[in-house]
Amino acid sequence: MRKDVLIIDDEPAIRRLLIGALDRVTITHVEAATAAEALRIASAAPAPLVALLDLGLPDRDGLEVVPQLAALSLSVIVLTARDATEEKVAALDLGADDFVTKPFDSEELLARIRSALRRKAGPLSTTARRQFASGHIDRDAHEVVVRGEHVDLTPREFDLLWTLADYPGRVVTHDRLLELVWGPAHRHDLNYLRVAVRSLRRKLESNPGEPQLIINEPGVGYRVAG
């Protein structure tokens, strides 16, 4: 029987905690303590949908495992230390879907897992409408509604919001956002992104001083609350 989540961590205590949390919300799971074991499980059919990967593994560098799991079409959520910015960016660049920093808040972790599972369950690309925490964006209608109200966006702001909302709740790196919205030539023009985000927040957030919709991950990227 297909399991939803593959837990990959060498710490038994963390595994047991994750299992407890998943059990409470009835998400099925399978566990692995090493990279080798994880790859074996991921290669066997039916493969789990989401891998929860701790980068500190005894037998392999966790970053090496990320592309292999992604190639097996698992959605990879990486567990990293908060101060390991470069590790986060590297994992995302290698094909990880998202990351959660340790020590984690189990509610936040479960939200990320759910979001990943949703993406796996139904392909979104067929419709032109994306739902996010406080509203939706419709590409065909060129319409953004937040808290029930229409908002006017510039084309660039619209593209940016669409790119973020394509996978609500998932972090998108700065480089990727710039590449998708402004084009590959502007990959490193972080200023464009900062200014656009600021302007988007003014239009979308109820309290721009403490944004709830467009969330910044310092040094990594942005996510839209899903």
Next chain:
Amino acid sequence: MDEPRPANDAERFLRLAQREERGRLTVYLGAAPGVGKTYRMLQEAARRQAEGLDVLVGVAETHGRSDTAVQLEPFEVLPRRAIAYQGHTLDEFDIDAALERRPGLILVDELAHTNAPGSRHPKRWQDVAELLVSGIDVATTLNIQHIESLNDLVAGFTHVRVRETVPDSILDSAEVIVVDLPPETLIERLRAGKVYLADTAGQALTNFFTPSKLAALRELALRYAAGSVDRRLTDQLTLAGDEGDYAVGERILVAVSPGKGGAQVIRHAKRLADLAYAPWTAVVVESGGARGVAGSQREQLAENLALASSLGAALMTLAATDVAQALVDQARELRASQIVIGKSRRSRWFEWRHGSIAQDVIRKARGIAVQVVPLEDADERPATRGDYSPWRAPLSALAIVAATVGPVFAAQDWLPRGAIDMLLLVPVIVAASLLRTYVGLWAAGFAALAYNYFFTEPRFTLLMNDPADVITFSVLALVAGVIGALAGKVRRQAETSAGVARLNASLARFAGLLGGLSDRESTAAVACREIGALLEVEAIIVSLEGDRLTVRGNPAHAALDLVDEAAARWTLERGEVTGRDTGTLNASDWQFHPLQTALGIMGALGAARPEQGRIIRADDATLLASLIDQTALAHERLVLEDEARQVGTLRERDRLRGALLGSIAHDLRTPLTSVIAAAEAIPAEGAYAEEVLIARSEARRLERFLGDLLEASRIEDGGVKPRIESIDLTDVIHAVLRDLRQNRDGSRVVTRIDDDCPLIASDPVLLRHALINLVDNALKFSPETSAVEIVLEYESSHVACRVRDRGPGLPEQHDTLFERFERLEGSDRVGGTGLGLWIAKNLVEAVGGVISATNRPEGGAEFAVRLPASNPRDEPDDA
């Protein structure tokens, strides 16, 4: 005056600065005994004691005068120290008791007094100097004739020379009060038996008591006192930026000669220097013949130099054959305005033969005034050559001439006629260049006579028939004389330069030997061996290790007796030369010289000589100074190497500690992650809701401490590498808020953000950590109900992020606020690693920002992080 001035100013500043900490000296100066100095001193002291000053009488000589004795009654009198000397017991001033007692003012009568042998210092003025150095004010009495620089002058018109003198330098910073009595009154007092004249020396002083002499002495005393006031005024004027008369830039150079008259010249120069407020330099020129100077003269030269130094002259030794030229050159180099030189009374004939240095100096010193001091005793004769018998020179000259004339006479038939007179020049050159100039001159005479006797017609007579022979004879005599003189001069020059070369070679060898050594034992051993060999002395090196005196370098002298040890300690503590031949603790067999460097006193070099006589010969003084410098430098190098090694060890230890800290923090993190996840999985409801919240909050805090420890070890390793990118500080503050919301206190944080804040180039992760630490700190120190504010403002060239609290604010002294493990008073209560602010400061500085802390006028503290706004408002085209 451009060159010597800065040094002078520095000296003055130093002198004045020292004066601040030193005790003040008040001198009651009288023209003669019996004017009432002691009486006056006691009167003044009584007045000051009545004002509340702590006054102690160290020594007061009442000489049995009852009015003076009555004056003593109100004072505490220090008991005298009994010193046994040749079966007598002498009462002396007890300096140790005085130092221990530390009065506000101590009275020490009779500044010129000579202490009993075995006292710490030979002279009482040295006791007074020590009291002053230890910060005790001293009042003392002195008669004008005891002042060193006036000694000659007074002796000149009273015909009484006083042996007990006091150097002028001790009076330099003193307040001089003249105790004046009209001569007639003084003579009346003498007749009435009111003046005490104890011993024979005192009896001789009755010579003073004629109205004219007393008047002269009185004038001298008044002038001296006026001069001293003037001098102190000038010091202060110059300090205050007023150039004063000093700017005329007098500088005096005095030529020091070995004879007794040298002292006279030096005192004269001192008086001139005082009148002109000029610095002065005493110069000795070592000409080639100086090593031939007899032992007694060498001693005298050393004494003259010591006198000049004690009167405040800078000393200088030059090596040159032409004494006058060297003096004038040096005067020009020093920009001296005057040269003072002595000249003894000699016959015209002597001067014609030897020349006079004074005459030469006058001839050469264009633009420099030359003062010639006529000397009483003609002991300036440059060379007595006492080690040669009067017959030795003519006899050796005769022998050399005979040795040449013999073969030439035998061979004269084969020799061309012109060759004979040429050959007769040979013994002259030989005698002058190998022996001495005057041996050459003798040889010249003999050669001329031999020519006349043996080789001119009629032979074997001193007659000459041929007028050509007369001419040849005269030319021969003249040429021989000139050659003899020149050859002698060349030899002297060669000797001088050979001496200098030898000196330089020994110094180079010495430095080379010391340079290769890496420990104190061998450095001391080599230094002592070499110095001992070069100066023909026994040498040791002493140093203080802790409080223990260590002796190195000479196994034969591994221990010192008490007197020697006292002298050594004195040198080590005060950097003065002590021991035999010096003014301090000269009962010691050793003479100690400090090994002084920029780092302080590295140790002391001790020198001793088993036989009588001065330990360090006058002409070795320069060499000794260089050797001491080299030895001190070698010791300094050892100390620096030691320190470098210790720093290396410390750094390595720090690095290990950092690595250990990092790895522990890392290992603690894993279980802590489980604890936090577990605590957050428990619902915070029901009876234990509070406990769950506490567990969560505290576990989070522990996690932040671990983060701090890791960050701290990264900072120490230099492992903080900012990743600079364009950031929006608003984003960073949002991240901080998100992190704090997990904290129980987090809801107290409010933000006030300037919407127009430009983007900046910085590292968002490091800034987030710094800001979290600042906010954490603010939450910790402020009441639980008060808000902590994060304010973001744009200030033209900077973006400022301020964290404000309503806590007790910063203490008065908070310069160490951002240091490691520094916590504010009472902060034990609130806990913390003591690393938070230090980390914040380091991280902010790593990204080029500035952190500061102030108190808010309305109460509480404000921490501000200012970051440069590098590229304000870099807007994309379509935003």
